[in-house]
Amino acid sequence: xxxxxxxxxxxxxxxxxxxxxxxxxxxxxxxxxxxxxxxxxxxxxxxxxxxxxxxxxxxxxxxxxxxxxxxxxxxxxxxxxxxxxxxxxxxxxxxxxxxxxxxxxxxxxxxxxxxxxxxxxxxx
Numbered sequence: 246x247x248x249x250x251x252x253x254x255x256x257x258x259x260x261x262x263x264x265x266x267x268x269x270x271x272x273x274x275x276x277x278x279x280x281x282x283x284x285x286x287x288x289x290x291x292x293x294x295x296x297x298x299x300x301x302x303x304x305x306x307x308x309x310x311x312x313x314x315x316x317x318x319x320x321x322x323x324x325x326x327x328x329x330x331x332x333x334x335x336x337x338x339x340x341x342x343x344x345x346x347x348x349x350x351x352x353x354x355x356x357x358x359x360x361x362x363x364x365x366x367x368x369x
Contacts, residue, residue, distance in 0.1 A: 246271075246358070247269050247270055247271055247273065247274065247277060247343050247358050248269070248270040248271075248358070249267055249268070249269055249270075249324075249341050249342070249343060249358055249359065249360035250267065250268045250360055250361070251265060251266070251267050251339060251340065251341050251360045251361065251362055251363040252265070252266050252267075252268070252363055253265040253266045253363060254338075254339060254363030254364045254365045254366075255364075255365070255366070256366045256367075256368060257331055257365070257366070257367055257368070258331075258367070258368050259331060259332050259333060259367055259368065259369050260330060260331065260332075261331050261367075262327070262328060262329045262330075262331065263328045263331060263365060264325060264326065264327050264328065265281070265325065265326040265328065265339055265341075265363060265365070266323055266324070266325055267279070267281075267323065267324035267325070267326075267341030267360060268322060268323055269322040269323070269324065269343065270322070271322070274317075274319055274322040275298055275299070275319040276298060276345070277298055277343040277344060277345060277346075277358075278295065278296065278297050278298050278343070278344050278346055278347060278348050278349040278350070279295070279296055279298075279317060279324050279341060279342065279343045279344075279349065280292070280293070280294060280295035280296065280315070280341070280342050280343075280344075280349050280350065280351075280356065281293040281294045281295075281315060281324075281326045281339060281340065281341055281342070282339070282340045282342060282353055283335075283337035283338065283339045283340065283365075284337055284338050284340070284362075285336060285337040285338075288337075290340070290353050291306060291308070291337070292306045292351040292352070292353070293305070293306050293309055293313065293315075293326065293339070294306065294309065294313055294314075294315035294326060295315065295349025295350060295351065296315045296316065296317055296324070296349055297347055297348050297349055298319075298346075298347045298348075299347070300316065300317045300319065302348070302349070303315050303316075303349075304349065304351070306351070308334070309328075309335075312328065312329050312330045312331075313326060313327065313328050313329070314326070314327040314329075315327075324341050326339065326341075328365070331365075331367045332367060333367045333368070333369045334367075335365060335367050336365060336366050336367050337364075337365060338362040338363065338364050338365075339362060339363050339364075339365050340359055340360055340361075340362045341359075341360045342356035342357075342358060342359050342360070343356060343357060343358045344356045344357050344358075345357055
């Protein structure tokens with residue numbers, strides 16, 4: 246079992262950057278693949294990015310590919326999402342999630358553990 250806590254959300258102007266962090270509990274963070282999802286009001290949860298448990302493999306949702314970068318530091322039990330070139334469509338609550346196994350996934354149902362989310366608001 247792993248507990249996840251997101252941080253780093255806030256208000257940023259369009260075109261700006263923001264880095265989100267997700268702190269994972271325990272000594273077993275490297276045993277989980279992890280990812281980021283987001284959910285805007287009235288919309289379904291959307292896949293953002295995922296990374297395998299070694300940190301060597303990543304993939305992204307089409308709407309953020311080329312702008313966002315997911316990374317992890319297993320020694321510090323931290324997951325990051327670097328967000329660049331933000332636009333108002335990126336406004337959402339961002340969640341980190343973890344799943345048992347080595348590889349990330351793009352479906353929220355494939356994840357076992359979720360953080361509470363952190364709000365990102367991009368002003369125009």
